[in-house]
Amino acid sequence: MSIEFLKETFIGLVAVDSPYGFEEPMIRHFKEALAPYVDEVQETPRGNVVGVQRGKDPKAPKVALAAHMDQVGFTVFNIDERGFIRFRKVGGASNRAILGQRVRLATEKGSVPGVVGIKPGHVTPPSEANTIPPIEEMYIDVGAWSRDEVEGMGVKVGTPIVFDAEPRELANDLITSPAVDDKAGLTVLIAVAKALKDEEIPATVYYIGTVEEEGGLRGAAVALHDLDVDAAVAVDTAPSGWQPDINMRDMVYEVGRGPAIHIGEMGRRGSWIYHSRLREWLIETAEAEGLPYQSGYQLGGTDASAMAQTRGGIPATTVGVPRRYSHSPVETFDLKDMSGLVEILVASLRKLKPGFRLLRS
Numbered sequence: 001m002s003i004e005f006l007k008e009t010f011i012g013l014v015a016v017d018s019p020y021g022f023e024e025p026m027i028r029h030f031k032e033a034l035a036p037y038v039d040e041v042q043e044t045p046r047g048n049v050v051g052v053q054r055g056k057d058p059k060a061p062k063v064a065l066a067a068h069m070d071q072v073g074f075t076v077f078n079i080d081e082r083g084f085i086r087f088r089k090v091g092g093a094s095n096r097a098i099l100g101q102r103v104r105l106a107t108e109k110g111s112v113p114g115v116v117g118i119k120p121g122h123v124t125p126p127s128e129a130n131t132i133p134p135i136e137e138m139y140i141d142v143g144a145w146s147r148d149e150v151e152g153m154g155v156k157v158g159t160p161i162v163f164d165a166e167p168r169e170l171a172n173d174l175i176t177s178p179a180v181d182d183k184a185g186l187t188v189l190i191a192v193a194k195a196l197k198d199e200e201i202p203a204t205v206y207y208i209g210t211v212e213e214e215g216g217l218r219g220a221a222v223a224l225h226d227l228d229v230d231a232a233v234a235v236d237t238a239p240s241g242w243q244p245d246i247n248m249r250d251m252v253y254e255v256g257r258g259p260a261i262h263i264g265e266m267g268r269r270g271s272w273i274y275h276s277r278l279r280e281w282l283i284e285t286a287e288a289e290g291l292p293y294q295s296g297y298q299l300g301g302t303d304a305s306a307m308a309q310t311r312g313g314i315p316a317t318t319v320g321v322p323r324r325y326s327h328s329p330v331e332t333f334d335l336k337d338m339s340g341l342v343e344i345l346v347a348s349l350r351k352l353k354p355g356f357r358l359l360r361s
């Protein structure tokens, strides 16, 4: 898949603000972006987007690829009489990445720029200088002089907020941007659908954009309930290291060494090993095609764990684009890892024929 197509698609997705719980603009955008490449695309009342490319062999497996449409962000909690805005997180943005940032507030009247204020060093006591205040103490300044003026701009309690930073190219095909998680995954879905559009492979492929991942995999928990799906692959980003403040004792993945085909995930809720047959299928394909990949443990949960618990249990796994600086405005990934993941998924889906064995024994 051409790097240019991936870059353009990704940049288009980042321009659409979709913090956790406020995915409406992305539901519209993803439906439109997917439509040219699938037989049919629809939105469920819950908010998930489901596109399908019907395979030519009804006996071949039916597989879902899922990426989440939400991103970490914030929402207006209240506005004081001087026009300063108190806000709360939706999803888990890193507190250390919030102070002093530019943000934009997505109002019905359009986007309103603001900044997260920061106390001047001159009046910060040494005891506070190296600490991060809790979110309750942070505030946004939109340049207004009063609550009335802020409300006149269209900002009200409940207005969604995102980091306001443009995607930028760094050296060696690296891209830095907010919301790489999971607009990288959505980019991969669109690119796989485009690659397989005119191919008529045996397998049926569902392309699913899920809502509300960042607050507990809520959209994915119901996404497959009414679909005739044999296996599911979550396509997400993978925290990765080899940066100066990470001890590689605590990390597996590196940016630029190929996409991640995980063994399982380890998070605060415990560990879970992904479906062994799906992992073998993806790894065997990558090996056969000579495509680089990395294999280890995903840190944190993904939509796969929710999809796996659907109905009688759906075999599920997760693949990822490695990225540095998770949940900050400068998440950073390598376009070559993304393009490699598209190639592995396309080649793997081509291989799915009737009789593909999903039993683990």
Ligand SMILES: [Zn+2]
Pocket: 068, 181, 182, 213, 236, 237
């Ligand atoms: Zn994610």
